[in-house]
Amino acid sequence: MKNCLFVFNPISGSTDYDRDEIKEMLEVKVPGYTAYLVETTGENDEELVLSEFQKYQPELVLIGGGDGTVKMVAKSLKDQNVPLVIVPMGSANGLAKCMGIEMISDAWEAVRDFQVRAIDAIYINGELCLHLADFGMNANLIKKFEEDDSRGMFGYVKNSLSEIFTSESKKFRLKLDDENLDITSKMIVIANGDQYGTGAIVNCKGVMDDGKFEVIALNPETAEDYVKMTMAFMNGDLDELEGVKTWSVSSCQIDNLEGAEFQIDGEMMNHPETVTATIEKHAFKFLTGKSFKACQTS
Numbered sequence: 369m370k371n372c373l374f375v376f377n378p379i380s381g382s383t384d385y386d387r388d389e390i391k392e393m394l395e396v397k398v399p400g401y402t403a404y405l406v407e408t409t410g411e412n413d414e415e416l417v418l419s420e421f422q423k424y425q426p427e428l429v430l431i432g433g434g435d436g437t438v439k440m441v442a443k444s445l446k447d448q449n450v451p452l453v454i455v456p457m458g459s460a461n462g463l464a465k466c467m468g469i470e471m472i473s474d475a476w477e478a479v480r481d482f483q484v485r486a487i488d489a490i491y492i493n494g495e496l497c498l499h500l501a502d503f504g505m506n507a508n509l510i511k512k513f514e515e516d517d518s519r520g521m522f523g524y525v526k527n528s529l530s531e532i533f534t535s536e537s538k539k540f541r542l543k544l545d546d547e548n549l550d551i552t553s554k555m556i557v558i559a560n561g562d563q564y565g566t567g568a569i570v571n572c573k574g575v576m577d578d579g580k581f582e583v584i585a586l587n588p589e590t591a592e593d594y595v596k597m598t599m600a601f602m603n604g605d606l607d608e609l610e611g612v613k614t615w616s617v618s619s620c621q622i623d624n625l626e627g628a629e630f631q632i633d634g635e636m637m638n639h640p641e642t643v644t645a646t647i648e649k650h651a652f653k654f655l656t657g658k659s660f661k662a663c664q665t666s
């Protein structure tokens with residue numbers, strides 16, 4: 369029998385699983401492995417995961433949680449060269465969706481298929497970004513959502529609407545691979561993955577294993593622009609919209625000239641004056657689901 373480690377965050381998402389339920393689930397869904405469970409505590413979890421990894425030397429690590437838990441495990445096991453697989457138990461699971469894992473059952477299928485992909489990472493001012501970082505509209509939305517008492521869908525819709533009507537265009541200076549330019553924008557996305565947890569596809573041409581990331585600038589102004597943008601998020605054809613600019617790069621610097629809000633993978637970063645982003649090609653190994661979009665050349 370091979371060993372696997374299941375790291376799970378008991379507060380992720382809205383469904384409560386206890387240890388016995390998870391053990392039973394793993395016996396049925398991950399046959400051929402002896403499973404060891406590690407429950408996160410919110411304190412020193414990176415050290416805990418690494419020490420459990422060293423103790424059991426697993427051939428596979430499953431991550432039961434949301435994006436925050438996935439990042440914590442990825443950072444902790446960066447040098448271990450072990451395949452990771454996301455079991456989407458968080459509330460939004462944006463990163464899992466980018467890996468072709470929409471539901472928990474897709475994770476079991478990924479283990480059966482065992483398609484190991486080398487996934488790129490972006491380092492932004494030294495912080496790991498596996499999914500999406502952005503300035504402006506979406507970062508403002510996350511901030512309002514965190515500060516607001518109303519949770520769940522109601523809070524999200526309320527905040528999205530107010531964000532649409534109040535967001536301002538801000539000035540940025542972009543220093544890309546071979547181009548420098550000043551732009552005015554309501555939202556600038558630094559994208560490794562292709563979609564947000566809501567399913568909004570922001571980076572239609574983005575793949576997570578091509579050694580490149582995308583910088584996307586959006587500046588909707590009229591009500592018609594917002595409607596078109598919303599449709600394009602759903603249809604996955606944002607790049608065809610007039611006024612949306614996309615650059616595919618391996619590094620960039622963005623000067624935040626008017627103090628726009630900034631977030632990385634759902635975490636607020638307090639208006640940095642400048643951000644420097646660099647790709648690390650094939651930094652992590654993940655098992656992916658059937659709908660994962662792989663780079664054609666890697």
Ligand SMILES: Nc1ncnc2c1ncn2[C@@H]1O[C@H](COP(=O)(O)OP(=O)(O)OP(=O)(O)O)[C@@H](O)[C@H]1O
Pocket residue numbers: 377378379380381408409410411433434435436437438457458459460461462565634
């Ligand atoms: N036992 C615990 N008690 C309290 N907080 C915890 C515990 N374990 C982990 N955490 C915290 O959980 C957060 C990560 O949650 P995660 O992002 O995985 O789930 P989520 O917010 O439900 O999902 P999503 O990112 O998909 O919205 C971290 O801030 C971490 O410190």
